[in-house]
Amino acid sequence: MLDLMLSTLVGLLTVDRMMFMMIGVTVGIFIGVLPGLGGIAGLSLMLPFVYGMEPIAAVAMLIGLLAVVPTADTFSSVLMGISGGSSAQATVVDGFPMAKRGEAARALSAAFFASMIGGLFGALVLTGTVIVARPLILSFGSAELFMLTLFGLSTVAALSGGNLAKGIAAASLGLVFGMVGAAPATGEYRLDFDMLYLSDGLQLTIVGLAIFALPEMFDLLRGGGSIAQGQSLGRGWLQGLRDTLAARWLVLRCSVIGAVVGIVPGIGNSVVPWLSYTHAVQTTKDKSQFGKGEPRGVIGPESANNATLGGDLMPTLMFGIPGSGSMALFLAGMVLLGLQPGPAMADRHLDVTYTIIWSLAIANVIGTALCIVLAPQIARLTFVRYVLVAPFMMLIITFAAFQATRSFSDLLALLVLGVLGMFLRRFGWSRAAFLIGFVLSTDTERYLYQAVQFQGAAFLSRPLVLVLIALTLFSLWVGIRQNKRNAISTEGDIEQSRAKVLWPQVAFTAVVVGFFAFAIIDGQKNSFLAMLFPVIVGCVGAVTAVMVLFAQSRGPAIAGTANFDTEAQTTDKGPWIFAAWFAGLIALTALIGFYAALLLFFVVFLRVIARSDWRQILVLTACAGGATLGLAWALNLVFPGGLLQAYFDLPWPLR
Numbered sequence: 001m002l003d004l005m006l007s008t009l010v011g012l013l014t015v016d017r018m019m020f021m022m023i024g025v026t027v028g029i030f031i032g033v034l035p036g037l038g039g040i041a042g043l044s045l046m047l048p049f050v051y052g053m054e055p056i057a058a059v060a061m062l063i064g065l066l067a068v069v070p071t072a073d074t075f076s077s078v079l080m081g082i083s084g085g086s087s088a089q090a091t092v093v094d095g096f097p098m099a100k101r102g103e104a105a106r107a108l109s110a111a112f113f114a115s116m117i118g119g120l121f122g123a124l125v126l127t128g129t130v131i132v133a134r135p136l137i138l139s140f141g142s143a144e145l146f147m148l149t150l151f152g153l154s155t156v157a158a159l160s161g162g163n164l165a166k167g168i169a170a171a172s173l174g175l176v177f178g179m180v181g182a183a184p185a186t187g188e189y190r191l192d193f194d195m196l197y198l199s200d201g202l203q204l205t206i207v208g209l210a211i212f213a214l215p216e217m218f219d220l221l222r223g224g225g226s227i228a229q230g231q232s233l234g235r236g237w238l239q240g241l242r243d244t245l246a247a248r249w250l251v252l253r254c255s256v257i258g259a260v261v262g263i264v265p266g267i268g269n270s271v272v273p274w275l276s277y278t279h280a281v282q283t284t285k286d287k288s289q290f291g292k293g294e295p296r297g298v299i300g301p302e303s304a305n306n307a308t309l310g311g312d313l314m315p316t317l318m319f320g321i322p323g324s325g326s327m328a329l330f331l332a333g334m335v336l337l338g339l340q341p342g343p344a345m346a347d348r349h350l351d352v353t354y355t356i357i358w359s360l361a362i363a364n365v366i367g368t369a370l371c372i373v374l375a376p377q378i379a380r381l382t383f384v385r386y387v388l389v390a391p392f393m394m395l396i397i398t399f400a401a402f403q404a405t406r407s408f409s410d411l412l413a414l415l416v417l418g419v420l421g422m423f424l425r426r427f428g429w430s431r432a433a434f435l436i437g438f439v440l441s442t443d444t445e446r447y448l449y450q451a452v453q454f455q456g457a458a459f460l461s462r463p464l465v466l467v468l469i470a471l472t473l474f475s476l477w478v479g480i481r482q483n484k485r486n487a488i489s490t491e492g493d494i495e496q497s498r499a500k501v502l503w504p505q506v507a508f509t510a511v512v513v514g515f516f517a518f519a520i521i522d523g524q525k526n527s528f529l530a531m532l533f534p535v536i537v538g539c540v541g542a543v544t545a546v547m548v549l550f551a552q553s554r555g556p557a558i559a560g561t562a563n564f565d566t567e568a569q570t571t572d573k574g575p576w577i578f579a580a581w582f583a584g585l586i587a588l589t590a591l592i593g594f595y596a597a598l599l600l601f602f603v604v605f606l607r608v609i610a611r612s613d614w615r616q617i618l619v620l621t622a623c624a625g626g627a628t629l630g631l632a633w634a635l636n637l638v639f640p641g642g643l644l645q646a647y648f649d650l651p652w653p654l655r
Contacts, residue, residue: 008354012060012362020057021359024064025367029374031065032072046333055337056355062333063359066326068367070305071115075375078107078298081216090273090432092212094290094297101293108375109240110295111302112368114251117244118303119364121255122262122310123357129263129314142450143459147468149444153436154475163561164476165547167433170424172541173512174434176519176534177202178441183530185449190534191522197409202417206401206410207438210417214582215425217393218575220386221609237372243295250280250296251303258304262311271439274432276304310360317341317353387610388620391602394582395624399631402594402640411586411640418582422575427505428564445533452532499568500556509549516542581605593642595653599625629653 012018027046046065050058078095091111098107153171180191181201192198244251254276261272280300281290290297316327318341331341339352401414424431451459459465499505516538523534551562567574588597602621606612612620632639632653639653 004351004354008351009358011056011351012355012358017054017057017060020053020061021064021363022366024061024066025068025363025370028065028068028367029072029370032069033075050333051336053337055339055352058333058337059339059352059355060359060363062330063356064363064367066309066330067119067306067360067363068371070302070309071112071119071364071367071371074108074111074115074302074371078111079104081213081220090277090301091298092216093277093432094292094294096216097291097293098295098298103293105237105375106240106243106295107293107298109237109372110243111240111298112371112375113241113244114247114299114303115306116364116368117251118255118258119306119309120361121252121303122259122307123361123364124310125259125307126310126313126360127354127357129311129318141462142447143455143462144464144468146444146447146451146459147465147472149440149447151468151472151475153433153440153444154472163428163548163551163564165544165551166428166562167430169512169541169544169548170429170431170433171437172516172537172544173429174437174439175441175444175537176437176516176541177207177434178438179445179519179534179537183526184442184446185529186527188526188530190526190530191519197405197407197413200405201442202413202438203405203410204439205403206414207417208435209397209401210414211421211424211431211435213393213397214414214418214579215421215575217390217397218422218578218582219425221390221578222575240295244299247296247299250283250300253283254279254300254304255307258307259311262308263314271436272304272308273301274436276300277432306364313356313360317356385610388606388612390578391605391620392624394585394601395598395628398585398589398594399628406638408590408640411589415583415586419579422579423508426566427508428566448533449529453529499563499565501568502552502556502563502565504567505563505565506549506552509545509552513542513545513549516545581609589640589642591642592644593650593654594639595625595628596644597642598628 012021024046046062050062053061074091074095077091078099081092081096081099095107095111098104153175176191178201180198182189182199189199257276257279258272261275277297277300280296281287284290284294284296312327313330316331334341339349398411398414402408402410421431423429424434455462460469519534520538520542523531523538525531526534548562551558551560556563585597585601588601591597592600599621602624603617606617606620644650645654
């Protein structure tokens, strides 16, 4: 077996195969830097070109892309507060505050080195599981997978700002939003309000951008300055490396979390960063800096992100079970190359498996090196006035959101959910918990259905289920203890967010309670299987939200951790004026189409808000227009149309 591993390495290190790997790495960096695209968009771009390629070269190219995306998406997370993908959501929490105080280079360095170590560990895990994969995977049935998802949800205790009830309610709210559309078991529609668009459910890309990207972008615009508040990049690359080496055991533990969770199909890398972030919080004595720019809050998630790919590849290769959207596309690519994932990958095609392992390891090292080389130039974006960067971010976010289903309703959903994200951020409802709930909703419901159908209540007595129940209870107990000692918030400083006037919080919480009540009533209209999960989640969410409401109704003096309002001490008009500008872009798109609306929006925004001169306006607008056309051509994307296109036969790109 060792001889085969060495021979596949030698075969991979040829000029042509390494060239194709470099193409994959380069495209991966490009895709990772652009918020909202991620590995799915990159693989969609690559798949048309792999047909007819030499299999080893093609596999190396695809793995090169997949390996570097979780590393490259750190750029937008740290520098702009916009998560490059679901895997980078947790990095924003501490990476972005580090950039704001002028330590972007330190944050990027720590993230890149942690990512490289995590990627190498993932490759090592994949090597070790080639033989033992089958009994490991087959030991998890629907009951165990259901409890595993509950264990993931239980970690919100450390991300709830000291209020466990609010954290659980936020996770339950995410679960309810994940139920929109057809029930997994019966196909009955729920919470769709008789709208065709909602019948397919809400898209993760839109939810992630709306809940995280838009609120942060609007808040930055309020400052009027640059993203970073210092005058340099900070203590630099060596300090980030020292941070990573000092936290080497955290890197190892989070890599284990990423690899192990990645092995389980359906969990995916959307949850892993938050699990590792929670672990970093729980294992650090001084928790006061988390959410404010703690390097360990960057190192933990980034090491787990890259390790996840090694674990995720195992069920995809060994059993043909893709655990994520990107793995589904990778599986499709292998089929196009004449390679059938399954047990044969550990036997007849073992050379291909080892090629994938070597490609994963080498691509992580090359990708890290390229990111480090490019980072000083990209990091300077933090010192550009954000009013000049914001229109480009609005362009990217809007463009990425529209590609979810290529319906104008994507943009409306983005706007509505963006408003929800602003309220969640303002009132300290953990957006991380919300996202975890949303991501796990469908799988959790499916696993519950299967467990109840096949085993009834007896599934709770299975040995692995009992172990996972114990771990879940332990996680909640740890969260309660730590929150009592030292409350952690990912939404802002708790002490500075104590409000004297609580009616805005009370009103929002009351709306949340009403939404849970509606979910319960709506769920009862369906059959037992389609009703069970919504009613359970709705009841849990309603009870915990009522607990929050009760605490808030007692007044600011005794509301405790339930009292949280980031606008409590502000004197400006808040972020709503910029939300109105974004809404204007969407409204203008509905009238004249995306491309024409984009050009007009850039001119007006830069003139009115940024107060740019006409030369700067023309240059930036031309750059935005050209970049949009290039992106649309490269990825074969389309623009949202408007009413104008219904009356006039306009040429592309105006139509």
